Amino acid sequence: MxxxxxxxxxxxxxxxxxxxxxxxxxxxxxxxxxxxGAEDAQKVYAAERTNDIHMEIIQLVDKIVELSKEGIGINLDPPCVSTFEKAKDEVYVIKQRSKAELEGHMKKGKW
Ligand SMILES: [Zn+2]
Missing domain, CATH: 2.20.28.10 (Rubrerythrin, domain 2)
Structure with missing residues (x-):
């Protein structure tokens, strides 16, 4: 085993x-x-998938930031630019939240 x-x-x-x-x-x-021990091993296994999901979300945020910057650069019209600027800022919060959660997992041995 x-x-x-x-x-x-x-x-x-x-x-x-x-x-x-x-x-x-x-x-x-x-x-x-x-x-x-069994309890610590269980924490590692239980968090394995959620840690992967957080990391995938962080990567998706980077993609959204990249797309938003491209859209801002095109500068079609002010509402369009504003929409991309908001998206860029909002996904940054999602990224930071997932990073903070991962840090919490590591401190609790869920890694
Ligand atoms: Zn070592």
Whole structure:
């Protein structure tokens, strides 16, 4: 059965039947890995999909900002420019909110 092991040096999480011989991130030896208990492992698995969704939303925001800037540059008429400016500002809030939520997940071990 697969288990989760966390590097006590850099917090890298490894999934497998045993800890890796060396940490893929920081190179720490096997004895620096600690197996996560059932409760902590559950947090990691439960947050896996939601973390991916937050990251995808952040990427979509970047695309919307890019499109909005293009629309502002075209400068068709003031209401059109205003609509793009609002979209750019509003999606920035969405991005920052998802980033804050991800930070919260990490602090609670949901990573
Ligand atoms: Zn490490």
């Amino acid at each position: 697969k288990k989760l092991f966390k590097c006590s040096v850099c917090n890298y999480i490894h999934e497998g039947t045993d800890a890796p011989d060396a940490c893929p991130k920081c190179g720490a030896p096997k004895d620096k890995f600690v197996e996560l």
